[in-house]
Amino acid sequence: MKSRERVIRAFSHKEPDKVPVDFGGTVVTCLDYHAHKKIKKHYNIEDNHDPIIDYSMGTVEPCEKLKLKFESDFRRVSLNSGIPKIVDNCYVNGFGIKLKKALPHEYFDVTSNPLKDAGVADLDSMLLPDPDDSGLYRGIKDKARELYENSPYALVADFGVPGFYETSQKLRGYEQLACDLLIDRDFVTALYDRLFELQKKYFENYLAEVGKYVQIIGYADDLGMQDRPQMSPDTYREVIKPYHKKIFKFIHERTDAKILLHCCGAIVPLIEDLISAGVDILNPVQTRATGMVPEKLKAMFGDRLIFWGGLDEQYLLPKGTKAEIDAAVKELMKTLGKNGGYVFAPSHNIQEDTPTENIIAMYEAAGKYR
Numbered sequence: 001m002k003s004r005e006r007v008i009r010a011f012s013h014k015e016p017d018k019v020p021v022d023f024g025g026t027v028v029t030c031l032d033y034h035a036h037k038k039i040k041k042h043y044n045i046e047d048n049h050d051p052i053i054d055y056s057m058g059t060v061e062p063c064e065k066l067k068l069k070f071e072s073d074f075r076r077v078s079l080n081s082g083i084p085k086i087v088d089n090c091y092v093n094g095f096g097i098k099l100k101k102a103l104p105h106e107y108f109d110v111t112s113n114p115l116k117d118a119g120v121a122d123l124d125s126m127l128l129p130d131p132d133d134s135g136l137y138r139g140i141k142d143k144a145r146e147l148y149e150n151s152p153y154a155l156v157a158d159f160g161v162p163g164f165y166e167t168s169q170k171l172r173g174y175e176q177l178a179c180d181l182l183i184d185r186d187f188v189t190a191l192y193d194r195l196f197e198l199q200k201k202y203f204e205n206y207l208a209e210v211g212k213y214v215q216i217i218g219y220a221d222d223l224g225m226q227d228r229p230q231m232s233p234d235t236y237r238e239v240i241k242p243y244h245k246k247i248f249k250f251i252h253e254r255t256d257a258k259i260l261l262h263c264c265g266a267i268v269p270l271i272e273d274l275i276s277a278g279v280d281i282l283n284p285v286q287t288r289a290t291g292m293v294p295e296k297l298k299a300m301f302g303d304r305l306i307f308w309g310g311l312d313e314q315y316l317l318p319k320g321t322k323a324e325i326d327a328a329v330k331e332l333m334k335t336l337g338k339n340g341g342y343v344f345a346p347s348h349n350i351q352e353d354t355p356t357e358n359i360i361a362m363y364e365a366a367g368k369y370r
Helices: 003-011 033-042 064-069 120-125 140-150 164-172 174-183 185-210 233-252 268-277 294-301 322-335 356-369
Strands: 052-054 074-077 090-092 098-101 108-110 154-157 216-220 258-262 281-283 306-311 342-346
Touching: 003 154, 003 342, 033 356, 074 140, 120 185, 140 154, 140 185, 154 185, 164 174, 164 185, 164 233, 174 185, 174 233, 185 233, 216 233, 233 258, 233 268, 268 294, 294 306, 294 322, 306 322, 322 342, 322 356
Parallel strands: 074 154, 154 216, 216 258, 258 281, 281 306, 306 342
Antiparallel strands: 090 098, 098 108
16 A cells, blocks of 8 residues: 555554554654754764754654655645744744743743733733734645645644644643633633634635645644643533634534644543544554553544554653563554554654664564554
């Protein structure tokens, strides 16, 4: 099978010839800038082009030679995010949120919350990014069409549109938003109404360019911690889920692409709700988080949900042995890959503390067991 055919079959919950493999197909299955440098040096790849594709994470898309070497079935098409204006290791994004570089690393942390002390009336004057900025979309239709017509790969319309919960955390602050969800839901819904209108404009423009060419579209909203969801299931259902359901319906009405939700952490209590809200694919499948056991996930949701990821990047990849990595890859292929519905990938971006030999071991094992 060609890559796109393989992916579509797996998405139909039918076993393809091989389990689809992702390396660099999304902004959350890429490499830290330094990890990318090291692995290129290992293979004597002399390409000096290492553009960062997400400054908050300090990640780069792997070069084409590495994608081919690791047999990635995916290629990404993304909004043109551009390079932020960085002054004194800080920049301000389209929401007015200030981020500071976490030296000596490449990623940036949020250092200010523009709506921390705001009331509902203040939302009318909140700063918003411009979803109609033509520069975001310049050239992406041509890129998507070229890849669709002249390559065998499955195409991902990568992340770029801000999710409700994550964005509100950064705008309001983690502590204040947690309080809002309990005692000031009027503020949260007023904010989410505005974010919903913003997201609709983004997705309308984005999908008008690439919607007929891509097989996956990314959406990110982290709802989990290491041992539980960040809010009760009832709070999710009452406050956040209605907005997820509306935006996912909006997307599904404009493209046949599957919605990939990037949602870290221990989220088993929320998965049924995510499916009913319109999620097709769950990433990153953080298997070290409480309850995120591949066998149980497959048994409970495997006929209705596609899993994408699963190879532990918290401990196994940076600290495990080659034998341990080999065994883990084999088990994921056996459990999550059974009867389709699975894409193999690490459970998040590969960090700079991950030995190059462990990255190679992971993808060699994938090639062996897929």
